[in-house]
Amino acid sequence: MAKGRDNWLLTPSAMGEVDAAAAASGIDSFGLMEKAGQAVAAAVLRLFPGGERFVVLCGPGNNGGDGYVAARALRAAGAAVAVFHLGDPAKLKGDAATARSHCPIPGEPLETWRPAEGDVIVDAIFGAGLARAVPPVVADVVRRVDEAGLPVVAVDLPSGIDGRTGAVMGAAFRAHHTVTFMTRKPGHLLLPGRLYCGTVETFDIGIPFRLVEAKDERLFVNGPQEWRTSMPTADAAAHKFRRGHLTVFSGPATATGAARLAAAAGLRAGAGLVTVVSPTEAAAANAAHLTAVMLKAVDTESDLADYLRDERRATFVLGPGFGVGPKARAFVAALAAACRHLVLDADGISAFAEDPKALFSAFADGAPRLVLTPHEGEFARLFPDLAADPALSKVDRARQAAARANAAVVYKGADSVIAAADGRAVINENAPASLATAGSGDVLAGIIGGLLAQGVPAFEAAAAGVWLHGEAACRAGASLTAETLINHIDRWH
Numbered sequence: 001m002a003k004g005r006d007n008w009l010l011t012p013s014a015m016g017e018v019d020a021a022a023a024a025s026g027i028d029s030f031g032l033m034e035k036a037g038q039a040v041a042a043a044v045l046r047l048f049p050g051g052e053r054f055v056v057l058c059g060p061g062n063n064g065g066d067g068y069v070a071a072r073a074l075r076a077a078g079a080a081v082a083v084f085h086l087g088d089p090a091k092l093k094g095d096a097a098t099a100r101s102h103c104p105i106p107g108e109p110l111e112t113w114r115p116a117e118g119d120v121i122v123d124a125i126f127g128a129g130l131a132r133a134v135p136p137v138v139a140d141v142v143r144r145v146d147e148a149g150l151p152v153v154a155v156d157l158p159s160g161i162d163g164r165t166g167a168v169m170g171a172a173f174r175a176h177h178t179v180t181f182m183t184r185k186p187g188h189l190l191l192p193g194r195l196y197c198g199t200v201e202t203f204d205i206g207i208p209f210r211l212v213e214a215k216d217e218r219l220f221v222n223g224p225q226e227w228r229t230s231m232p233t234a235d236a237a238a239h240k241f242r243r244g245h246l247t248v249f250s251g252p253a254t255a256t257g258a259a260r261l262a263a264a265a266g267l268r269a270g271a272g273l274v275t276v277v278s279p280t281e282a283a284a285a286n287a288a289h290l291t292a293v294m295l296k297a298v299d300t301e302s303d304l305a306d307y308l309r310d311e312r313r314a315t316f317v318l319g320p321g322f323g324v325g326p327k328a329r330a331f332v333a334a335l336a337a338a339c340r341h342l343v344l345d346a347d348g349i350s351a352f353a354e355d356p357k358a359l360f361s362a363f364a365d366g367a368p369r370l371v372l373t374p375h376e377g378e379f380a381r382l383f384p385d386l387a388a389d390p391a392l393s394k395v396d397r398a399r400q401a402a403a404r405a406n407a408a409v410v411y412k413g414a415d416s417v418i419a420a421a422d423g424r425a426v427i428n429e430n431a432p433a434s435l436a437t438a439g440s441g442d443v444l445a446g447i448i449g450g451l452l453a454q455g456v457p458a459f460e461a462a463a464a465g466v467w468l469h470g471e472a473a474c475r476a477g478a479s480l481t482a483e484t485l486i487n488h489i490d491r492w493h
């Protein structure tokens with residue numbers, strides 16, 4: 001499948017290996033640094049043509065090396081430039097030492113910098129090599145830049161952001177713009193890192209892309225290139241039975257709306273037939289609001305067993321408004337035993353908080369048939385050890401959860417991560433803030449269910465569902481509600 005460079009993600013350590021492979025293949029590594037620094041200088045001049053003084057803050061590694069190149073290029077363009085360095089610059093090694101030796105501006109110690117009006121900060125202190133919390137002198141400069149409200153252009157990553165996890169390591173610059181090289185890193189997309197990067201520009205410094213591709217970490221930005229070929233074709237769309245049957249379980253009479261939102265979203269996403277299955281006592285409430293969606297009363301496990309006799313009822317959403325308790329667990333067990341596909345959301349997830357293994361073992365066999373859609377709190381209920389491990393990134397957590405549950409996991413948030421049981425993962429970036437609204441998660445569960453019903457495999461349905469949800473939200477505008485969101489879901493074909 002063709003992967004665009006914009007979708008490619010590499011962790012900083014993998015990027016370091018690509019760098020080493022480039023050098024081993026005969027590519028001049030100082031040439032790469034030169035291109036990186038020149039790109040930074042070009043971005044700075046483009047974004048801040050009226051900057052009075054460009055203050056380049058240089059760290060002790062190659063990120064600092066990029067900074068020395070940028071400082072030289074800015075000076076060559078006629079700008080006023082000052083350089084401040086962290087630590088003893090005489091200790092710089094390799095390309096960074098070369099870059100400094102070519103830079104005509106004598107540096108001063110970082111701690112001597114004082115903000116001046118008109119300063120534009122070029123942050124080249126730490127990039128991919130940030131290994132621990134930033135030292136106090138850097139935290140202090142971060143605070144002073146913040147207080148003075150000075151614009152920052154970050155080299156590779158805002159110093160203090162962990163490129164693997166997006167975590168803030170003690171303190172970090174809030175950049176207006178970040179220039180990174182070859183591919184973005186997970187920390188540019190994962191929160192809170194994303195909020196510190198400003199706009200992100202990925203500059204090609206000339207490493208052959210085959211060397212990047214050789215380091216495929218099976219992690220990409222979510223987009224159609226990841227799932228396009230698994231989506232329903234227009235052909236299948238012609239026949240409503242071939243488009244599959246989605247069933248959504250309703251909660252009790254006081255909590256029916258969530259299931260109807262999911263059902264309506266599943267229909268919009270292309271399921272041929274959608275049924276809301278409801279307790280008898282809630283059937284009147286549901287009937288009053290359903291038209292294209294069908295309704296069926298199911299109260300007990302034996303009612304459900306009858307319902308499952310029809311094999312075409314292959315795909316289910318359980319959780320929105322359903323209630324947390326033994327009924328949820330029993331219904332999920334019945335669906336698993338009958339080999340059905342299931343989106344388990346909200347209460348359906350929380351129902352297994354006491355015994356997550358019961359859920360995982362029910363779906364342990366065969367190709368994944370389960371999609372889990374936890375937000376942060378629900379994730380911690382099912383995977384408390386993963387949620388509590390500070391060494392894991394959100395991507396690591398989602399991947400390990402997916403493997404454990406033999407499921408596709410949508411670890412929700414403004415930086416949703418979707419992971420497959422086989423280790424593939426994508427980070428989503430198209431969800432606007434307006435999606436954080438009541439009922440939005442029910443709509444997402446319905447879209448994913450609608451895609452599963454059409455035969456899309458679990459991971460692809462989950463990733464495509466999250467992306468289509470984000471696209472719908474962008475079209476629905478800032479004042480969207482769950483209802484208006486549904487009207488903006490586009491069927492894929």
Ligand SMILES: NC(=O)C1=CN([C@@H]2O[C@H](COP(=O)(O)OP(=O)(O)OC[C@H]3O[C@@H](n4cnc5c(N)ncnc54)[C@H](OP(=O)(O)O)[C@@H]3O)[C@@H](O)[C@H]2O)[C@@H](O)CC1
Pocket residue numbers: 015016018019032033036059060061062063064065066125126127128129130131132133134135155156157181182205207
């Ligand atoms: N292909 C590419 O992408 C290219 C990348 N390039 C550039 O290289 C950059 C990566 O360079 P890098 O590996 O030298 O790491 P970098 O970020 O400079 O930091 C390492 C230094 O910081 C130190 N240090 C770390 N944490 C610390 C802390 N908390 N507090 C104090 N010190 C700390 C660490 O010390 P140590 O941990 O060893 O004690 C070491 O001295 C990359 O971001 C990009 O800008 C381009 O030039 C060309 C092609």
Ligand SMILES: [K+]
Pocket residue numbers: 063123124125126127154155156157158159
């Ligand atoms: K930086």
